Amino acid sequence: MSVSSSEEESEPKQGSQWDFGVADKFIVCLTQLMALFIICPACCGETNGNVEQQQGTFVQIKQVCAACGFERVWQNQPVLHRNMQPAT
Structure with a gap:
C-alpha cells in the first residue's frame, strides 16, 4: 500500500525537530491512561x-x-x- 505525500509530510522524520505547536494533543482520563500500564510489554x-x-x-x-x-x-x-516541558 502506498502512502500519499501529504501523509508522509505529517509524520515526523527520524532525527528531525518536532514542532510542538502543531503536534496533535489529546485529553485523556487518568484511569484510561493507567490501563495502558497494567500489562508488561516484555513478559505479558x-x-x-x-x-x-x-x-x-x-x-x-x-x-x-x-x-x-x-x-x-x-x-x-x-x-x-533544563527539564522544562513545552507550553501546551
Missing part, C-alpha cells in the same frame, strides 16, 4: 504503573514488572532544555 505479566511526576499538563509514569524486572518511564510530552 501484570505490572504496576505509578504517576511519578505531574506538573501542569506534563505527566511521567513509571512502570515496573515484578515478574521479569522490566522497567520503563513514559512521559506524555518531551522534556526541553
Whole structure:
C-alpha cells in the first residue's frame, strides 16, 4: 500500500525537530491512561504503573514488572532544555 505525500509530510522524520505547536494533543482520563500500564510489554505479566511526576499538563509514569524486572518511564510530552516541558 502506498502512502500519499501529504501523509508522509505529517509524520515526523527520524532525527528531525518536532514542532510542538502543531503536534496533535489529546485529553485523556487518568484511569484510561493507567490501563495502558497494567500489562508488561516484555513478559505479558501484570505490572504496576505509578504517576511519578505531574506538573501542569506534563505527566511521567513509571512502570515496573515484578515478574521479569522490566522497567520503563513514559512521559506524555518531551522534556526541553533544563527539564522544562513545552507550553501546551
